[in-house]
Amino acid sequence: MDRAHHRLRSPWPWAAILVGCVIGWGQGQRAHADAGVVAGTAAAESILNEHRLPLAAWIVGIGAATTIFVWRARRGRPPTIRRIAALEAVDEAIGRATEMGRPVLFIPGIQDMDNIQTVAGVTMLGRVAKTAAEYDAAVEAPVCRSLVMEAAREAVQASCLAAGRADAYQPDRIHYVTDEQFGYVAYVGGKMMREKPAACFYMGCFFAESLIFSENGNSIGAIQIAGTAESSQLPFFVAACDYTLIGEEFFAASAYLSGEPDQLGTLQAQDSGKVAVMSFIVIGAVVATAGVLMPSAAWLGELGALLRKAMGG
Amino acid sequence: MVLTRLIPLWIAIVSGVAILVSAFIRPMESWGENFTDTFNVIAAIASVLGAGSLLKANLAKVSRRDAGWGFALVVLGTFLITLVVGLGKIGVHPSHDFPQADFGGKQESADTPFGWIYEFAMVPLTSTMFALLAFYVASAAFRAFRAKNLEASLLLGTAFVILLGRTFAGVVLTGWLPDWASGLRLENLSVYVMQVFNTAGNRAIIIGIALGVAATSLRILLGVDRSWLGGGER
Amino acid sequence: MSLLARLQSLDRRWIFLLMAIAVAGPILWSGLTGKTPPEQPTDAARRVLKVIDDLPEGSRVLFAFDYDPASAGELQPMATSLMRQCAARKLRIVCIALWPLGGNMAQETIAHVIRADFPSLREGVDFVNLGFQAGNEGVMKVVLTDFTKAFPKDTRGQAAADLPILQGVRTVRDFPLLVNVSAGYPGSKEWVQYVVSASEGSVKMIAGCTGVQTPQMYPYYPGQLAGLLGAIKGAAEYENLLNGVMGGDPAPKYLEAQRRMAPQLFGHLLLVGLIVVGNLIQFMGRRGTRA
Structure with a gap:
């Protein structure tokens, strides 16, 4: 843990970031020059993409807030996190599966590792696998991307080791099915009906399959916990699952479960970003309304335009 | 440790930062694209691992006579048939540009065995699975849509407005309302609900998600959260 | 009991x-x-019709088919009608797909609409299918800087740079209109976020999406999205409007949504x-x- 606390002070991540920037700059300069030769426009274009500068400012702001809150958390002032029922229920669901002698089913979404929701899903799989190894429950994770299979195996193996149960890791329980969305749905649906898992976790990026999975899980009486940032699928999970991590809660899950001050600090940074956005919305609404009520005040229109620009509009 | 933790972490940090910066600096735009291309190449190569896993899992199921082993047999059979027909370019017509080459044509053309697999197996099977949603929506609505409290009752009322307003039933039920009250017609009310209440709620969720994505990405880029690598020692 | x-x-x-x-x-x-059943078109459907109608003859339209056979029941009628209006308005249609089977859906739509009802239109000159390209948002970023790099060949194997329809096209900004029919990821949301926003207003977009996606797309309408067809209801409204404009007795394939x-x-x-x-x-x- 001590080493973890000093992680951001270590020069290596920063060196890696610098290397990334330097390599990227060098490659990009070459490509830019090539494009300029072809199009003859490179000299006229600014190096910075001015249109996206407000977005860059937001990222720098959130990055700065992250650094400040992580620093505060390390100095013994970690934030208070509200209780998230879905995460509190993870242990209960796995415990139930152990008691019933049935497996736990984990679906890390249907997208590849380049989707941040899949990364968050694999993170959750690691946490679930650790608890399951401690309880001696089996975790089954059929996946629909080869890279996700490899990442999931790594995560589960490390979790079993961390739980002191290296023997609990069985790679065959995490296997690839198909990239085809509904082929995968058919397989998982059939597996649920045959093996009747006692607990089902759906954590990742889901589309039309969300309702098919959760209704099947409901019909076999499994405890179901879902988490996704696909807002179009949230209503289905909320209707059919016992617990649902909604959007940002899903991304906060890893930090919540780890309890590490560093990670909790990033959640506070996330909230500060939300407060900033809300402030802009309120100010923008007031300025726009005032602009309508006082059409002669040109400065209100200019202020509104400035705010829109600041929000990247 | 170096191979399984340090190198992947460095790759994530370097590529992540390069992609991030490439969005703002024009000379770096192509570098972000290069990383995306690299990912696609790796994912394509990894599909071999997936095929191996599929074969292993289903062969094991058949040999152990697990529950549903017959289905595993069907999976193996169809997998092998599609693989042989697709890779072997069985029945493809020579390409227009290279008429002398028997294998020059494309296997996905409609009048080839691979095209038939697509047309007569894949299309109806995937459509059938998608159509199942109608049945699951009905059973979920029957079971879960209950007016347990005030909020749930409001939700229920909104559901009725949308369900009826998105069909001709809305016109039949409220079409008699005079023009000055046309906003209360179900078809107009449903559009209002979608454009105002739904948009407001969705925007709030989208903003929260965007900030969550930013915070998670920063945790990964700075190496604060390594649980995606299996966590463990840092 | x-x-x-x-x-x-x-x-x-x-x-x-x-x-x-x-x-x-x-x-x-x-x-x-x-x-x-009779249809009463909403403003979103009327706007779709108007946006296409307002384009000058010969304008290029980028038509992205981001769906597969599974959702064709819900999306194919709107894709059919959208292509019909584009072809009737003598717009030049460039089809692409970010879903592996989207290229096939484009091919089928071309066969049902253009080859059947607009036989005078020539492939490579008036319309083309550039097929599927892997890479999701990555492809969207590439089309912002170099269109033919992302789609180097059409489905017949001809170099995109040599096609008459793509002469003068450097980036996606050279298409005044982007039409996207989408069933999920990558789809309308990503096109708005990665292309329409980045194009600084030079690319107009109209989207047709599944019922589940529609609530997600409303926040972008009528700002980043010039028109929106939500599910089969939106398709039916648009189909009804288009049939009215085109006149005559529509073929059964142009009544599918209704x-x-x-x-x-x-x-x-x-x-x-x-x-x-x-x-x-x-x-x-x-x-x-x-x-």
């Missing part, structure tokens, strides 16, 4: 059966009689009925418990 107890433990297969009847009956009725509104009507009525019954069961169950 009382009726209430029976309903409380109702096997969901009875509900499945009711839904099958509610959907199959109107399909048969509509198929036998050729009748469709035909699907009959089963949708009865499916929705069944859902309303089920929700009411479910709540009655709960209400009566509570009363029984109190008594």
Whole structure:
């Protein structure tokens, strides 16, 4: 843990970031020059993409807030996190599966590792696998991307080791099915009906399959916990699952479960970003309304335009 | 440790930062694209691992006579048939540009065995699975849509407005309302609900998600959260 | 066993059966009689028609087919009508796909609409199918800087740079209109976020998406999205408008969306009925418990 606390002070991540920037700059300069030769426009274009500068400012702001809150958390002032029922229920669901002698089913979404929701899903799989190894429950994770299979195996193996149960890791329980969305749905649906898992976790990026999975899980009486940032699928999970991590809660899950001050600090940074956005919305609404009520005040229109620009509009 | 933790972490940090910066600096735009291309190449190569896993899992199921082993047999059979027909370019017509080459044509053309697999197996099977949603929506609505409290009752009322307003039933039920009250017609009310209440709620969720994505990405880029690598020692 | 107890433990297969009847009956009725429920177009559908109508003849349209056969039942009618209007307006149509089977959907739409009803249009000059390209948002970023790098060949294997229809096209900004029919990821949301926003207003976009996606797309309408067709209802409204503009007796393929509104009507009525019954069961169950 001590080493973890000093992680951001270590020069290596920063060196890696610098290397990334330097390599990227060098490659990009070459490509830019090539494009300029072809199009003859490179000299006229600014190096910075001015249109996206407000977005860059937001990222720098959130990055700065992250650094400040992580620093505060390390100095013994970690934030208070509200209780998230879905995460509190993870242990209960796995415990139930152990008691019933049935497996736990984990679906890390249907997208590849380049989707941040899949990364968050694999993170959750690691946490679930650790608890399951401690309880001696089996975790089954059929996946629909080869890279996700490899990442999931790594995560589960490390979790079993961390739980002191290296023997609990069985790679065959995490296997690839198909990239085809509904082929995968058919397989998982059939597996649920045959093996009747006692607990089902759906954590990742889901589309039309969300309702098919959760209704099947409901019909076999499994405890179901879902988490996704696909807002179009949230209503289905909320209707059919016992617990649902909604959007940002899903991304906060890893930090919540780890309890590490560093990670909790990033959640506070996330909230500060939300407060900033809300402030802009309120100010923008007031300025726009005032602009309508006082059409002669040109400065209100200019202020509104400035705010829109600041929000990247 | 170096191979399984340090190198992947460095790759994530370097590529992540390069992609991030490439969005703002024009000379770096192509570098972000290069990383995306690299990912696609790796994912394509990894599909071999997936095929191996599929074969292993289903062969094991058949040999152990697990529950549903017959289905595993069907999976193996169809997998092998599609693989042989697709890779072997069985029945493809020579390409227009290279008429002398028997294998020059494309296997996905409609009048080839691979095209038939697509047309007569894949299309109806995937459509059938998608159509199942109608049945699951009905059973979920029957079971879960209950007016347990005030909020749930409001939700229920909104559901009725949308369900009826998105069909001709809305016109039949409220079409008699005079023009000055046309906003209360179900078809107009449903559009209002979608454009105002739904948009407001969705925007709030989208903003929260965007900030969550930013915070998670920063945790990964700075190496604060390594649980995606299996966590463990840092 | 009382009726209430029976309903409380109702096997969901009875509900499945009711839904099958509610959907199959109107399909048969509509198929036998050729009748469709009337439609009252909304503003979003009218805008789609107007945006395409306002384009000068010969303008290039980028048509992204981001769906597969699974969702074709819901999306194909709108893709058919959109292509029909583009072809009738003599716009030059460039089809692409970010879904592996989207290229096939584009090919089928071209066959059903252009080859069947607009035989004078020439492939490579008036329309082209550039097929599927892997890479999701990565492809969107590439088309912002170099269009033919992302789609180097058409489905016939001809170099995109040599095609007359793509002469003068450097980036996606050279297309005044982007039409996207999408069933999920990558789809309309990503096109808005990665292309429309980045193009600084030079690319107009109209989207057609599934019912589940529609609420997600409303925040972008009518700002980043110039028009929006939500699910089969949106498709039916647009189809109805277009048939009115085109005149004559439309072929059955141009009535597909309106035909699907009959089963949708009865499916929705069944859902309303089920929700009411479910709540009655709960209400009566509570009363029984109190008594």
